[in-house]
Amino acid sequence: MSKKVGVIGATGAVGIEMVKVLKDRNFPVGELHLFASERSAGKKLETPFGEIEVELFSVAAAKEMDFVFMAVSGDFAKEFAPQIATDDGAIVIDNSSAFRYDDAYPLVIPEINPEDAKKGRLIANPNCTTAILAVALFPLHKNFGVKRAIVSTYQATSGAGAEGMAELEAESKNYLAGKEVKNEFFAHPIPFNLIPHIDKFQENGYTKEEMKVTWETQKTFGEPDFKISCTAVRIPTFRAHAESCTIETEKPITPEEARKVLADAPGVKVVDDPEKLEYPMPLNATKQYDVEVGRIRKSLVFENGLDFFVCGDQLLKGAALNAVQIAELLV
Template sequence: MDKYNVGILGATGAVGREMLKILRERSFPADELRLLASKRSAGQVIDGHEVKEACAENFEGLDIVLGAAGNNIAAAFAGDIKAAGAVFIDNSSAFRLCPDVPLVVPEINPEDVKKHSGIIANPNCTTTITCTAISALRRLSPIESMVVSSYQAVSGAGSAGPQELFGEMEAMAAGKSYVPRVFAHQIAYNVIPQIGERQFVGYTSEEMKLQNEGRRILHLPEMRVSCTCVRVPVVRSHSVSVQLKTREKLTVDDARAAVAAAPGCKLLDELDDLLYPMPLLSTDQDLVLVGRIREDLTDDRGLLLWCCGDQLRKGAATNAVQIAELLIG
């Protein structure tokens, strides 16, 4: 078996650490694992690997670089990574809407990987979870429109998110005050209906990601999407409510059968037995859990469903490693 030299850019963050974990879990054939981060993080040791400073010379000799850094860092180093001869699988949003950069969920559009010219984009975590859940339905009939509401865990904001949630809960239990630093408002015992900055006609940047990225991944450029993204006091795993309309009417039984057979999905849809997707069930696994599939009483061609997925694994790190597996396959 061939072996590959793999780098992780942004290796000290939550997604970068998860990438390292998943490379090992999936026995990726890596000859060298090179962890790269900021100058101040250089010298740290993670799972036996010393972190090196991200710079042009430290990309030399790598075959694949998994990106777990922010937009500015990804954009700054993309040229150096390509010049070193490596393929950059980037988890930031810097390249997701570039027409010459494939945006890939391996269970949905693996063929798009072949179109890369040095960069492959990893979708937004909520986009990946949602598209994985509905992809099988679009194979039965094209999806014309979709209304989505996401309920996103605090760890989606990084490791500081859970720290703030727990800090607020402890402070409130002790009768003390706590000034939010990560979120705009108190997140303990609260929900915040804004993730990202304000953009197009009142939508936020997080909401626009799902709307724009979903069309590319599903190859449905005419699909109309509206989205509301909400931060909730859950530690890990995002939940998504989906209302969709297909070109032809789909029965609930057909939809359930399609989801049950879909790669990357697990059907949990037994309401009488209290069995349905929940964040606690989807945490620390790679399958997207799908359930509550039912007819839309407002539209004869509509269906509703509920799904949950681990935003650090399938929503980010696992999807990136799966793309790397496609590259070497």
């Protein structure tokens, strides 16, 4: 049966992808409403569903929907998502971090904990970095028992929204023209740099982005004591996050066994042929649904352990695709 679908934040980096994914995956969209603030209300957007005029967001209009995909800020979600996800309202899938760490709300990665999607009308979509790593880490954990994981990330500017990408483009041009390079959006100039600081610093010295990887892996795996730490770094790419990961496992593990498990895992594509110069990279992972995994090798540090590299489109598996996959579980 076709559904009334609303996308709030439809003009943003995630919202634009959400509309494309709904079409691409044949989600049963009967009516599509695109909502944003007064800045964009009235604008006409070219979408795969044809030209659609952006509507000014209101709780009343959003409650008329069957499904609402929310891609605005955490503060916005905190205020409005519970007002929309009432029994007489819509099912809300929220892309912000507002509800992810609250036990009252499910946090779902369909390849990992699809059963949790039915536990509420307001469902949290995971952090992009977490989702990309988790689809590769979970099958390894199920088969070999991951005792601990240590992660470093290489995160694209679009992970910070459309303005992040715009700053990389504009300031790279300034840099190459020998002009002053400004940083209004990032903490430091981003062109030809990398910044080991994403989101706010916490009391323990990690940033919130880094703690999201820990908290959300623990919640989606259903293992509050799962040991994982992260160093999150912003780099001057436009799109797709990369992550290097080291794991220690309970059971012995070889790269060949890991490749076999990952080749059968949903949402994962093994790209691991160094002789042919094939490994995961942002330019290849961009606009792909699957997360690429490669550079799989036996750890030199742990008796039972591996090093590997993943790369995934954080606007897709890290946001829009995962959200639509959650909705698919509910139709």
